[in-house]
Amino acid sequence: MSDWVEACATDDIDEEDVMRFDHGGRTFAIYRSPDDEYFATDGLCTHEKVHLADGLVMDDIIECPKHNGRFNYKTGAARGAPVCVNLKTYPVKVDAGKVLVQVG
Amino acid sequence: MTEMARGMVIIGAGECGGRAALTLRDLGYDGPVTLVGDEPHLPYERPPLSKEAMASDAPEIKAIASDAVLAERSIRHIHSVQAAAIDRAAHSVRLSDGSVLPYDKLLLATGATPRKLSMPGLGARCVYLRTFADALAIRGHLRAGSRIAVIGGGFIGLELAAASRRLGAAVTVIEAQPRILMRGVPAEIAEIVHDAHIAEGVDIVCGQGIASIADDGRQVRVTLAGGREVSADLAIIGIGAVPVTGLAADAGLMIDNGIAVDAELCSSDPDIFAAGDCCSFPLAVYGGRRVRLEAWRNAQEQGALAAKNMLDAGEAHAAVPWFWSDQYGLSLQIAGLSDEGKNTVRRDLDDGAFILFHLAEDGTLVAASGIGPGNAVARDIRLAEMLIGKRAKPAPEALGSQAVKLKSLLAA
Numbered sequence: 001m002s003d004w005v006e007a008c009a010t011d012d013i014d015e016e017d018v019m020r021f022d023h024g025g026r027t028f029a030i031y032r033s034p035d036d037e038y039f040a041t042d043g044l045c046t047h048e049k050v051h052l053a054d055g056l057v058m059d060d061i062i063e064c065p066k067h068n069g070r071f072n073y074k075t076g077a078a079r080g081a082p083v084c085v086n087l088k089t090y091p092v093k094v095d096a097g098k099v100l101v102q103v104g
Numbered sequence: 105m106t107e108m109a110r111g112m113v114i115i116g117a118g119e120c121g122g123r124a125a126l127t128l129r130d131l132g133y134d135g136p137v138t139l140v141g142d143e144p145h146l147p148y149e150r151p152p153l154s155k156e157a158m159a160s161d162a163p164e165i166k167a168i169a170s171d172a173v174l175a176e177r178s179i180r181h182i183h184s185v186q187a188a189a190i191d192r193a194a195h196s197v198r199l200s201d202g203s204v205l206p207y208d209k210l211l212l213a214t215g216a217t218p219r220k221l222s223m224p225g226l227g228a229r230c231v232y233l234r235t236f237a238d239a240l241a242i243r244g245h246l247r248a249g250s251r252i253a254v255i256g257g258g259f260i261g262l263e264l265a266a267a268s269r270r271l272g273a274a275v276t277v278i279e280a281q282p283r284i285l286m287r288g289v290p291a292e293i294a295e296i297v298h299d300a301h302i303a304e305g306v307d308i309v310c311g312q313g314i315a316s317i318a319d320d321g322r323q324v325r326v327t328l329a330g331g332r333e334v335s336a337d338l339a340i341i342g343i344g345a346v347p348v349t350g351l352a353a354d355a356g357l358m359i360d361n362g363i364a365v366d367a368e369l370c371s372s373d374p375d376i377f378a379a380g381d382c383c384s385f386p387l388a389v390y391g392g393r394r395v396r397l398e399a400w401r402n403a404q405e406q407g408a409l410a411a412k413n414m415l416d417a418g419e420a421h422a423a424v425p426w427f428w429s430d431q432y433g434l435s436l437q438i439a440g441l442s443d444e445g446k447n448t449v450r451r452d453l454d455d456g457a458f459i460l461f462h463l464a465e466d467g468t469l470v471a472a473s474g475i476g477p478g479n480a481v482a483r484d485i486r487l488a489e490m491l492i493g494k495r496a497k498p499a500p501e502a503l504g505s506q507a508v509k510l511k512s513l514l515a516a
Binding site: 055 | 404426428483486511
């Protein structure tokens with residue numbers, strides 16, 4: 001459970017935005033909140049496996065670019081149609097300007 | 105709820121009806137909820153029928169909710185049965201199996217049905233797509249070497265043309281209008297879609313009506329007005345859809361290009377609501393212009409809103425229309441109604457993607473239409489949708505410049 005991996009530099013992501021991070025055959029989405037906190041979830045929408053990093057972040061919500069499935073990216077909770085399965089979330093820490101994700 | 109509750113009855117177990125049933129429970133309603141559908145399936149998503157379902161050798165329904173979820177939420181799903189008549193005075197619905205369902209509030213989510221091509225000569229090889237059963241029947245004909253005639257260059261026809269090509273069929277699209285996607289899609293974007301089909305080997309004939317059809321049960325011969333003959337193993341007819349209003353009309357409800365409802369989706373009977381493809385409603389964002397939308401998200405949103413208002417929320421519909429289509433690697437998205445616009449501003453994005461912003465005479469952003477590979481336009485179309493909802497008047501030069509983030513315009 002201690003496999004922290006470097007996802008990106010802190011300034012690779014704009015405030016209130018999301019980017020894609022691929023590691024070990026898996027895809028993650030890394031978020032920077034309006035308060036400059038960082039979060040990570042699985043990178044694919046649980047509705048039709050579309051990359052969430054192409055979606056729009058507004059407040060605490062990531063919205064899937066395809067069919068507007070919405071999730072709270074801090075908790076992974078699905079927020080209504082058409083998705084009903086939550087996203088997995090992953091611990092994130094920032095160290096020396098790098099965003100690290102515990103992918104295990 | 106009192107013990108006397110008759111409960112909520114929803115006629116139509118598609119996206120709209122299914123969402124309404126689930127929303128009633130989400131909102132804490134604990135009376136009886138009955139969902140009646142004429143298909144044998146669980147409520148399912150229809151968009152894949154012309155797309156992903158065709159790509160699969162063995163298409164399956166994509167259910168909105170499983171049997172287990174419906175049971176857990178105490179939603180009674182009556183399938184393979186039609187609603188035969190509404191008795192408004194008695195507050196009940198009679199079903200085709202003779203049973204009678206009493207209701208406190210009734211939701212009509214009866215959807216739309218394909219517009220039929222009205223000419224002699226159509227037979228078993230001339231088909232329409234609306235249901236999963238239709239999709240299975242069409243899929244059975246799509247293979248390398250089969251010849252498919254698609255009548256109608258709208259979204260359903262073009263998505264099926266793309267799917268047919270992927271499976272190696274020879275495809276001819278026949279459109280009576282001067283170009284494909286005449287309804288609601290700007291010419292510049294329709295041209296990109298047209299070119300993509302040509303590049304994939306689809307034969308598109310525009311501006312020609314059909315003189316005659318001869319279907320002998322094994323093959324279809326379509327003769328165009330100009331004299332050309334197209335022979336096909338299957339003719340797929342996609343010339344639009346008409347709202348299913350018979351039940352409502354027989355019950356004396358007001359009909360106006362669909363079951364006429366107010367902004368709260370209530371019909372001319374205060375205890376009967378209608379939502380989704382079957383209803384026409386005043387669209388607040390365009391000053392109450394009455395429209396009927398055949399769109400997936402609209403069905404979801406209106407199903408949920410109808411459920412709220414069946415519980416007396418009194419909430420008005422305020423959403424901006426939104427629509428998408430996938431063909432080959434291209435995705436097209438449209439927010440708003442582009443025919444409300446007088447002026448157009450183009451924003452070019454990466455990878456050849458672009459968005460056309462449609463502005464009213466007074467500068468109000470009324471629609472945005474975009475096309476590009478993958479999800480290239482999705483984020484900006486979503487932001488445009490929010491700007492449209494706010495009735496924003498963004499500066500045209502800001503809309504046209506990729507250097508200006510649309511998100512920044514929302515805050516203005």
